[in-house]
Amino acid sequence: AQSVTQLDSQVPVFEEAPVELRCNYSSSVSVYLFWYVQYPNQGLQLLLKYLSGSTLVKGINGFEAEFNKSQTSFHLRKPSVHISDTAEYFCAVSDQGTDKLIFGTGTRLQVFP
Amino acid sequence: NAGVMQNPRHLVRRRGQEARLRCSPMKGHSHVYWYRQLPEEGLKFMVYLQKENIIDESGMPKERFSAEFPKEGPSILRIQQVVRGDSAAYFCASSQQGTGAEPLHFGNGTRLTVT
Numbered sequence: 356a357q358s359v360t361q362l363d364s365q366v367p368v369f370e371e372a373p374v375e376l377r378c379n380y381s382s383s384v385s386v387y388l389f390w391y392v393q394y395p396n397q398g399l400q401l402l403l404k405y406l407s408g409s410t411l412v413k414g415i416n417g418f419e420a421e422f423n424k425s426q427t428s429f430h431l432r433k434p435s436v437h438i439s440d441t442a443e444y445f446c447a448v449s450d451q452g453t454d455k456l457i458f459g460t461g462t463r464l465q466v467f468p
Numbered sequence: 469n470a471g472v473m474q475n476p477r478h479l480v481r482r483r484g485q486e487a488r489l490r491c492s493p494m495k496g497h498s499h500v501y502w503y504r505q506l507p508e509e510g511l512k513f514m515v516y517l518q519k520e521n522i523i524d525e526s527g528m529p530k531e532r533f534s535a536e537f538p539k540e541g542p543s544i545l546r547i548q549q550v551v552r553g554d555s556a557a558y559f560c561a562s563s564q565q566g567t568g569a570e571p572l573h574f575g576n577g578t579r580l581t582v583t
Contacts (some may be wrong), residue, residue: 387568398559398574406569445510449568454499456572458510
């Protein structure tokens with residue numbers, strides 16, 4: 356069965372600093388990978404997705420992620436964070452051919468002024 | 469084009485009552501997914517439905533929980549005889565094709581509190 360590990364439950368960072376949120380998945384088959392963001396009391400919004408092709412994926416709000424098949428990782432990065440990036444970030448995986456997403460436990464990014 | 473609509477946003481039930489959560493998918497979407505988010509945890513898959521069919525209910529508790537997606541109207545997640553452990557945020561998501569190549573669109577959730 357698929358599983359997703361987000362190693363950091365919380366990541367505190369100062370404004371304008373770079374950030375990396377880590378995500379590893381377990382799978383021996385082809386997968387789709389996603390990062391979602393959740394603001395307080397809201398649903399999930401898609402940041403970016405990897406389906407195939409280039410391993411570097413650019414998303415909204417200046418975020419990007421790199422798919423690394425050999426390390427089964429899909430880490431999320433942003434070179435310079437803003438206060439407004441404070442939120443919960445979820446990594447998710449699905450088997451190709453299905454929408455069923457398996458989520459990690461989330462990383463709470465807290466940006467300080 | 470309205471997004472995924474869930475109602476109510478907040479629902480309070482006493483132990484033993486029934487909870488009904490409604491989800492209207494995006495226009496043109498026929499695939500609906502329900503997820504549960506417990507405090508400080510990620511989202512756990514519960515059930516996947518298409519119109520009038522349950523495709524995958526591997527994440528649904530065996531008792532008290534049921535889901536439907538009728539030909540007309542919203543998808544309903546029903547929890548009978550609620551217990552305190554059912555307190556959580558329940559999210560609905562929808563997609564058009566169900567192939568995984570398009571992302572799921574999520575509603576804002578229903579926050580169920582059992583007192």
